[in-house]
Amino acid sequence: MARVSLILTPGFADWEYALIAGTGSAFYGIDVRFFAPATGEFRSQGGLAVTVEGTLQQCLDWNPDVVAVIGGMIWESADAPHLGDFLHASRSGGAIFAGICGGTLALARAGLLDTVTHTSNSAEFLQHNAADYKGAGLYTSSPAAVAADRIITAPGTAPVSFTCAVFEGAGLSTEIIAQFRSMLAAEHE
Template identity: 55%
Template sequence: MQKVAIILTQGFADWEYGLIAGAGGPFYGLDIRFFTPVPGEIRSMGGLSAAVPDGLESIPEWGPGVIAVIGGTIWETDDAPVLDGLLLAHHSKGGIVAGICGGTLALARAGLLDDVRHTSNDADYLHRHAPGYAGSKFFRPEPEAVTDNRVITAPGTAPVGFAAAIFASAGLDRDAAETFRKMLAAEHTGTTGD
C-alpha cells in the first residue's frame, strides 16, 4: 500500500485534500497521513479545526511515496513555511511531490518547477509569490493537473484531477484513476464516465 503524506497549513483549502483522503484510503487502499509545519491545531479556510499531531520532521521516517502540499491562505504571505529541503530530498530519492493552488508555490520556491512541465493558478501567480521561480517556459495554462518527472501540479480549481494524478502516481491502475476522474467530472460534462 503506497503512502501519501498530505501537508496542511493554517488556512488550508478544504476542497483541495478531501478527495485524496476521502477516496484514496477507503476506496483505493492508500495509506494517507496528515502533517503540519507545527504539530497542533490548525484551521481551514472554511473554519474546520483539526488537531494534527505530526510535524514535517516525521515525514522522512514515515517514508511516503508521495508528498502533497495543499494550498491555502498562508502560501502568499511571509508566514509560508519553507519546505525546500524536505521536497528536494524526497524528489531526489525518487519520490513524488505534488502541489495544488498555493501549494505549487512551495514547489516553485524549492526549484522543482524550473525544468518540468507544470501548472498553477496562473503563470503570474508563480512569479508574484515565488521569488527565484525560473520555470516560465515549462508553464502550461491547463485547467487540470499536470504530471512530469514525478512532479504533480494543479490549479486550485482542479481537486478532482489532482487527486486522480496522485492516485495514478501512487500506483493505482491508470484506468481506475481515470474512471475516478471521469466519474467526479460527470456533473460538468453531462456524461457518466463510461
C-alpha cells in the first residue's frame, strides 16, 4: 500500500490537502497520514480545529512514498518552521516531495528547487519569501502542478493537478488518475 504523508502547520490551507486525504484512502487504497513540525491542536485557514499527533520524526520512521507540504500563511512569516533537515532525511529515504502554495517555500528554503523545473504562486513569491532560493532560472509559470526529478510543485490555485501528481507519485495508474481528473472537471464541461 502506498504511503502519503501530509505535513500541516497552523493555518494550513483547507483546499490544498482535502482531495488527497478525502479520496486517497477511501477510494484508492493509499495510506494517508498527517504530521506536523509542532504537534497538537491548531486551526486551518477556514477555522477547522485539528489535532495532529504525528511528529516529523514519526513521519521519517514511517518512510512515506510521498511527503506533501501543505501551504498556509505561516510559510510567509517569521514563524515558518524549518523543514530542511527533515526534507533531506526524507529524500535520502527515497521519498518524492510535493509542495503546494506556501509549501513550496519549505522546499525552496531547503534548496530542493535549486536544480529542478518547478512552479509556485509566482517566481517573485519564492524570491521574496525564501532568502536562499537559487532556482529562479528553472521556475516555470504554470497554472497546474509541475513534476520533475521526484519533486512536485503547484500554485495554491491548483489542488486538482497537485492531487493527481501526488497520486501518480504514490503509484496510481494513469487510467485511475485520468478518471479522477475527469470526474473533478465534469462540472466545467
